[in-house]
Amino acid sequence: MVSLSRSTAYGVLVLAALDPQGQEYRAAADVSAEANIPRPYLSKILARLQEAGLLEGKRGRDGGLRLAREAHRISLLDVVHAIDGEDWADQCLLGLPGCSGSCPCPVHAFWSGIKPRIEEVLQTTSIDRVRDFTDAGWKMTASGD
Amino acid sequence: MVSLSRSTAYGVLVLAALDPQGQEYRAAADVSAEANIPRPYLSKILARLQEAGLLEGKRGRDGGLRLAREAHRISLLDVVHAIDGEDWADQCLLGLPGCSGSCPCPVHAFWSGIKPRIEEVLQTTSIDRVRDFTDAGWKMTASGD
DNA sequence: CTCTAAAATGACCCCGGGGTCAACTTTATT
DNA sequence: AATAAAGTTGACCCCGGGGTCATTTTAGAG
Numbered sequence: 155m156v157s158l159s160r161s162t163a164y165g166v167l168v169l170a171a172l173d174p175q176g177q178e179y180r181a182a183a184d185v186s187a188e189a190n191i192p193r194p195y196l197s198k199i200l201a202r203l204q205e206a207g208l209l210e211g212k213r214g215r216d217g218g219l220r221l222a223r224e225a226h227r228i229s230l231l232d233v234v235h236a237i238d239g240e241d242w243a244d245q246c247l248l249g250l251p252g253c254s255g256s257c258p259c260p261v262h263a264f265w266s267g268i269k270p271r272i273e274e275v276l277q278t279t280s281i282d283r284v285r286d287f288t289d290a291g292w293k294m295t296a297s298g299d
Numbered sequence: 300m301v302s303l304s305r306s307t308a309y310g311v312l313v314l315a316a317l318d319p320q321g322q323e324y325r326a327a328a329d330v331s332a333e334a335n336i337p338r339p340y341l342s343k344i345l346a347r348l349q350e351a352g353l354l355e356g357k358r359g360r361d362g363g364l365r366l367a368r369e370a371h372r373i374s375l376l377d378v379v380h381a382i383d384g385e386d387w388a389d390q391c392l393l394g395l396p397g398c399s400g401s402c403p404c405p406v407h408a409f410w411s412g413i414k415p416r417i418e419e420v421l422q423t424t425s426i427d428r429v430r431d432f433t434d435a436g437w438k439m440t441a442s443g444d
Numbered sequence: 445c446t447c448t449a450a451a452a453t454g455a456c457c458c459c460g461g462g463g464t465c466a467a468c469t470t471t472a473t474t
Numbered sequence: 475a476a477t478a479a480a481g482t483t484g485a486c487c488c489c490g491g492g493g494t495c496a497t498t499t500t501a502g503a504g
Contacts, residue, residue: 162393201483211480211482214469217481248302249303249308264424284404357450
């Protein structure tokens with residue numbers, strides 16, 4: 155299957171559910187409910203987002219989650235890097251070990267052209283774009299297709 | 300990680316290792332050695348390739364494997380379908396359940412544009428293109444990058 | 445008919461991603 | 475200090491993809 159990990163998708167939804175200004179805290183339980191993410195699993199994702207400096211968690215009473223910077227300054231690529239890792243697209247499409255720039259497989263050249271375009275879209279699409287989207291009534295459900 | 304499955308990559312290598320005319324049989328053990336594919340695992344891949352009508356296996360003495368049709372008439376997309384399945388790219392890049400054409404996520408439009416291009420490249424790249432490539436001295440190794 | 449070289453088959457193991465649980469730590473309030 | 479509300483942490487389970495093994499089936503040759 156050609157797609158990013160589910161965790162990354164969750165990460166995007168989580169960030170999109172927070173105050174785009176990065177000011178107010180919002181309860182994790184709240185986010186969990188809204189984005190339809192299993193609550194305990196959410197924490198794992200939060201950990202990675204915090205490691206990557208995209209998110210701040212405040213413990214204790216009146217604590218919660220908030221963006222580390224404004225939503226329009228966080229890109230989807232930031233999230234991909236934080237969760238799927240920096241090497242999310244190191245391999246070419248066929249993923250043949252031994253395939254590289256110096257020794258390209260038949261689809262390598264094509265992939266070398268496509269990959270930067272995908273990366274660019276992820277780079278230039280920010281979290282608040284997703285926010286607009288979820289605000290428009292979209293809901294993450296199991297049977298969407 | 301954004302890539303096709305390893306099995307699909309193996310499938311491509313296997314087909315590329317056979318007689319492009321689809322005439323002569325070649326021993327599976329032979330293919331296994333050349334393509335650096337664990338021999339027992341090879342059989343699983345063979346099964347799917349045969350189901351999909353891309354490959355013929357002949358048992359017994361002097362048996363072996365051969366293409367069901369000429370190499371230039373087998374595309375990478377055929378292999379992807381045979382092994383990863385028809386739905387290898389049903390989901391959009393983020394893979395959000397609930398994201399669809401009628402209710403697109405923010406990267407959906409972009410992905411709808413890219414996906415056909417990927418499919419087209421896979422469709423128009425045939426097995427013998429890969430053959431040329433492996434013949435040129437490329438070898439599947441664990442530490443290629 | 446039997447021996448043997450080949451592919452095919454089914455059961456099994458391993459590991460990482462996704463998901464769950466129960467404890468723990470922090471901190472504002474009283 | 476005690477408490478309650480919050481996030482955090484580590485251990486655990488489940489499942490599918492990748493990979494291995496032993497066995498079975500097939501077909502040519504003597």
